[in-house]
Amino acid sequence: MFVFAPAATVIVTTRTNPAPISSTVTLSETEGTDYGKGILKAIASKIEKEEKVEFQATGQKDIGDKAEGTLRISRLSESPYGVPAGTRFTASGGLVFVTKEAATIPSYSVCFPSLCAGSTDVDVAAEKPGTEYNGISGNASGPGGVSGSFQGATSGGTSKIAKVVSADDVERARGKLLGESKDEIKEELYQTFKNGEKVIDSSFDTKMDKATAKPAVGQETDEDGKATLTVPTTYTIYAVAPMEIEKYLTDGLTSLMSSQDTQQIYETGADTVEIDNFDKDNNKLTATIATTGQIGPKIDADAIKNEARGKRFGDVQSKLMSINGIDDVDVKFSFFWVRTVPNNLNKIDVEFRLQDEN
Numbered sequence: 001m002f003v004f005a006p007a008a009t010v011i012v013t014t015r016t017n018p019a020p021i022s023s024t025v026t027l028s029e030t031e032g033t034d035y036g037k038g039i040l041k042a043i044a045s046k047i048e049k050e051e052k053v054e055f056q057a058t059g060q061k062d063i064g065d066k067a068e069g070t071l072r073i074s075r076l077s078e079s080p081y082g083v084p085a086g087t088r089f090t091a092s093g094g095l096v097f098v099t100k101e102a103a104t105i106p107s108y109s110v111c112f113p114s115l116c117a118g119s120t121d122v123d124v125a126a127e128k129p130g131t132e133y134n135g136i137s138g139n140a141s142g143p144g145g146v147s148g149s150f151q152g153a154t155s156g157g158t159s160k161i162a163k164v165v166s167a168d169d170v171e172r173a174r175g176k177l178l179g180e181s182k183d184e185i186k187e188e189l190y191q192t193f194k195n196g197e198k199v200i201d202s203s204f205d206t207k208m209d210k211a212t213a214k215p216a217v218g219q220e221t222d223e224d225g226k227a228t229l230t231v232p233t234t235y236t237i238y239a240v241a242p243m244e245i246e247k248y249l250t251d252g253l254t255s256l257m258s259s260q261d262t263q264q265i266y267e268t269g270a271d272t273v274e275i276d277n278f279d280k281d282n283n284k285l286t287a288t289i290a291t292t293g294q295i296g297p298k299i300d301a302d303a304i305k306n307e308a309r310g311k312r313f314g315d316v317q318s319k320l321m322s323i324n325g326i327d328d329v330d331v332k333f334s335f336f337w338v339r340t341v342p343n344n345l346n347k348i349d350v351e352f353r354l355q356d357e358n
Helices: 167-179 183-190 242-256 301-308 313-321
Strands: 008-014 017-028 039-041 043-056 059-062 068-075 081-083 088-090 096-099 103-105 109-111 114-116 118-126 139-141 147-150 161-164 198-208 212-214 226-240 263-267 274-281 284-297 326-333 348-354
Touching: 008 301, 008 313, 017 242, 039 242, 043 167, 043 183, 068 096, 068 103, 088 139, 103 118, 167 198, 167 212, 167 226, 183 198, 183 226, 198 274, 198 284, 242 263, 242 284, 263 348, 301 313, 301 348, 313 326
Parallel strands: 008 348, 017 039
Antiparallel strands: 008 326, 017 284, 043 226, 059 161, 068 118, 068 147, 081 103, 088 096, 096 118, 109 114, 139 147, 198 226, 212 226, 263 284, 274 284
């Protein structure tokens, strides 16, 4: 048992004061942590997914055939007048027919003793499918003083009601995606931090890009009315590395000291720090950081070793307890038979404890 050189650990309990830190910080992925500027360097973790949801289409659309006919259009004009394809003419009952191709109305002719409007025939189709567009005859009015008359009754219109995707269907499906639990995604993001980072839970964000419906809005679905919405989605969460937290808190506590010559930091509060209330305003990210550190008297560990070397427990305790800021002193020896602190400084350790530690 005499082979191993004895050693001792001097345990010093100090009187410290709580030093709370609570402030709003700017989170930055590019700038370094700077307590004076209120900047805390952060790390973002992102997961990109194509979220999909199946939904029931509720829209309806008549996909039947459009009635067609021939319209003689006329206008009193000194020069030829062009009527582009897609020009709308309103017939009786407010039903609208659209020209299928461009047409040119010739200039007026002299019909002594008056003038006769120029005219030409153009094929037209109903604006919408439906049987109500069949059998239309008589006159129709167009833009720019152009009038028309049907050359026979219109025909060929049919009605077939199909299920289609509506804009409301897409919004409801998008809302369903937003309402789904994101706990698994959040946990997946948490797992990307493997070096003790402090994750800011309130920074979890879901960003959905442009949704794509299949079939598209206004398009016919299968008979069952099923459709699918796909939304590229980016999930993001922020965290802060331990060294950045330590730096911010150390600098903050240092600024609270009355004198760096007589005081030192015993605990930064990093183990209990809370980073919350995340907010994103345009590209500016902010959060609050709060904890309580411990500041106490500055006691030199080497000085403690020198005071304790070669002394018995009672003498060590008596000597060190006289130092301002030391509340209690204990000595643990490496072997039960040892009663004196070694003279060799390399065999002496100093451990600082706070008043509330056991």
